[in-house]
Amino acid sequence: METFFSFLEKRVDDCSSLLCVGLDPHVSDLGEPTAKAARDFCLHLVKATAPYAAAFKPNAAFFEVFGPEGWTALKQVIEAVGEESARMGSLIPVILDAKRGDIASTAEAYAKSAFEHLGAHAITLNPYLGRDSIEPFIGNPEKGAFLLCKTSNAGSMDLQNLLVLPVGAESSAPLYIYVAHLARQWNANGNIGLVVGATHPQVMSNIRAAAPDLWFLSPGVGAQGGDLESALRSGLRKDGKGMLLNVSRSIARAAEGPGLAAAELRDEIVNVKHKLDY
Amino acid sequence: METFFSFLEKRVDDCSSLLCVGLDPHVSDLGEPTAKAARDFCLHLVKATAPYAAAFKPNAAFFEVFGPEGWTALKQVIEAVGEESARMGSLIPVILDAKRGDIASTAEAYAKSAFEHLGAHAITLNPYLGRDSIEPFIGNPEKGAFLLCKTSNAGSMDLQNLLVLPVGAESSAPLYIYVAHLARQWNANGNIGLVVGATHPQVMSNIRAAAPDLWFLSPGVGAQGGDLESALRSGLRKDGKGMLLNVSRSIARAAEGPGLAAAELRDEIVNVKHKLDY
Numbered sequence: 001m002e003t004f005f006s007f008l009e010k011r012v013d014d015c016s017s018l019l020c021v022g023l024d025p026h027v028s029d030l031g032e033p034t035a036k037a038a039r040d041f042c043l044h045l046v047k048a049t050a051p052y053a054a055a056f057k058p059n060a061a062f063f064e065v066f067g068p069e070g071w072t073a074l075k076q077v078i079e080a081v082g083e084e085s086a087r088m089g090s091l092i093p094v095i096l097d098a099k100r101g102d103i104a105s106t107a108e109a110y111a112k113s114a115f116e117h118l119g120a121h122a123i124t125l126n127p128y129l130g131r132d133s134i135e136p137f138i139g140n141p142e143k144g145a146f147l148l149c150k151t152s153n154a155g156s157m158d159l160q161n162l163l164v165l166p167v168g169a170e171s172s173a174p175l176y177i178y179v180a181h182l183a184r185q186w187n188a189n190g191n192i193g194l195v196v197g198a199t200h201p202q203v204m205s206n207i208r209a210a211a212p213d214l215w216f217l218s219p220g221v222g223a224q225g226g227d228l229e230s231a232l233r234s235g236l237r238k239d240g241k242g243m244l245l246n247v248s249r250s251i252a253r254a255a256e257g258p259g260l261a262a263a264e265l266r267d268e269i270v271n272v273k274h275k276l277d278y
Numbered sequence: 279m280e281t282f283f284s285f286l287e288k289r290v291d292d293c294s295s296l297l298c299v300g301l302d303p304h305v306s307d308l309g310e311p312t313a314k315a316a317r318d319f320c321l322h323l324v325k326a327t328a329p330y331a332a333a334f335k336p337n338a339a340f341f342e343v344f345g346p347e348g349w350t351a352l353k354q355v356i357e358a359v360g361e362e363s364a365r366m367g368s369l370i371p372v373i374l375d376a377k378r379g380d381i382a383s384t385a386e387a388y389a390k391s392a393f394e395h396l397g398a399h400a401i402t403l404n405p406y407l408g409r410d411s412i413e414p415f416i417g418n419p420e421k422g423a424f425l426l427c428k429t430s431n432a433g434s435m436d437l438q439n440l441l442v443l444p445v446g447a448e449s450s451a452p453l454y455i456y457v458a459h460l461a462r463q464w465n466a467n468g469n470i471g472l473v474v475g476a477t478h479p480q481v482m483s484n485i486r487a488a489a490p491d492l493w494f495l496s497p498g499v500g501a502q503g504g505d506l507e508s509a510l511r512s513g514l515r516k517d518g519k520g521m522l523l524n525v526s527r528s529i530a531r532a533a534e535g536p537g538l539a540a541a542e543l544r545d546e547i548v549n550v551k552h553k554l555d556y
């Protein structure tokens with residue numbers, strides 16, 4: 001069965017990279033605060049970094065803030081990734097970072113927006129509303145969903161680190177571990193991954209132990225201060241895959257330009273993997 | 279200090295209503311699947327129900343699904359509420375049901391989208407990312423935020439009902455109760471409310487006990503099967519306010535038309551309140 005993750009693994013092999021390039025057109029990075037500037041910023045990033053990108057991750061918020069023109073720009077950016085993929089003969093999956101989560105009939109509309117209208121291949125989702133809020137996104141195995149598990153921000157301690165006592169369980173565990181277990185339970189179509197920040201390596205090791213097979217989408221290396229080697233040591237699966245390192249600002253704002261920065265990061269990941277005997 | 283909730287309470291007094299009219303243009307309710315049909319569906323609802331509406335709640339998903347044209351339609355619908363408000367001389371607040379939640383710099387873009395670009399007065403937010411994901415929405419007291427606490431769907435059992443053991447606490451409590459406590463802690467500006475489904479009256483009573491002062495936004499009465507009297511008995515504050523009953527389908531699809539359905543619901547709420555000695 002082809003799934004989102006089989007496409008992703010093919011791409012990972014094609015480009016020898018675990019790098020996910022974040023497309024976050026912060027207003028502060030744009031010459032002028034317009035949808036067109038946001039689009040051009042991302043098109044430049046896509047063109048420069050495509051050879052080294054295992055995936056691209058546009059964040060919906062930075063487009064939504066420009067209203068209708070922003071949504072047009074977002075669609076154009078996703079289309080541009082498709083054009084680069086066609087040019088290279090290797091599909092680069094697009095993960096829409098939208099962190100959506102709503103009751104089932106509403107979630108269906110979000111799924112249609114992400115997968116049909118925008119043409120994204122996967123989406124990030126918030127698990128707080130439970131299984132029926134996730135199902136509309138995972139019916140088609142070729143589309144993927146990354147559930148927020150342990151995020152990279154300080155506020156992730158507030159709920160995600162709470163100790164929970166599931167009915168019938170013998171001991172308590174942090175909520176993020178419970179979410180990892182739920183993700184495995186819900187993964188009948190093999191198209192669920194987890195968002196696991198790279199800012200806490202020990203936490204990442206624990207989530208890897210709880211979900212040995214799932215792909216992680218991991219922000220936090222680079223501008224947010226996470227260390228690449230500890231992240232890879234804690235998060236890689238036994239097959240040396242299973243982890244997308246998302247980098248946004250450190251690539252977009254690199255003095256040497258985003259293409260060179262992405263190439264260097266790709267190579268650094270390869271080197272660290274060798275060092276760790278993968 | 280004027281806050282979102284002082285505006286809301288003024289409106290509640292003006293129209294003697296606790297009814298929040300949900301603006302959910304499901305494709306199945308539209309003559310054709312277009313943004314224009316979604317807009318016209320909502321404009322009709324707004325015009326017919328404005329006299330009885332304490333607030334309106336458009337759900338972003340049903341507009342987002344139409345791409346850029348959908349966002350234009352959403353803005354026009356919010357503007358139409360403003361026009362009805364001006365005509366009646368009584369501001370009807372608009373709560374954007376978007377259930378957003380992202381790290382702080384991204385949340386800022388969502389807040390700008392909801393409050394500045396679209397002109398909504400409040401938004402629904404998912405608390406899973408913690409305090410710093412909420413803060414960008416609550417800096418201005420005149421804008422409000424309803425945190426998802428206990429939702430009305432079946433999947434709300436999966437995470438929200440988990441028993442949690444906060445550090446230093448003597449006993450465990452469901453996660454939704456913990457979220458209610460957090461909302462009170464974070465409410466320095468007096469502009470945080472909670473989303474509490476009306477489908478489980480006992481749960482609603484428990485959340486009311488945990489947060490005696492907060493406003494609830496409560497879906498689930500009507501099409502979702504919640505009973506009006508038990509909801510009001512469980513959720514009203516001592517002052518007979520503190521609770522917005524959101525109704526979408528039962529009004530939009532009413533055989534007698536949405537205006538009459540909204541008027542009847544408003545009156546039913548008034549009657550039940552009398553019966554309950556408010």
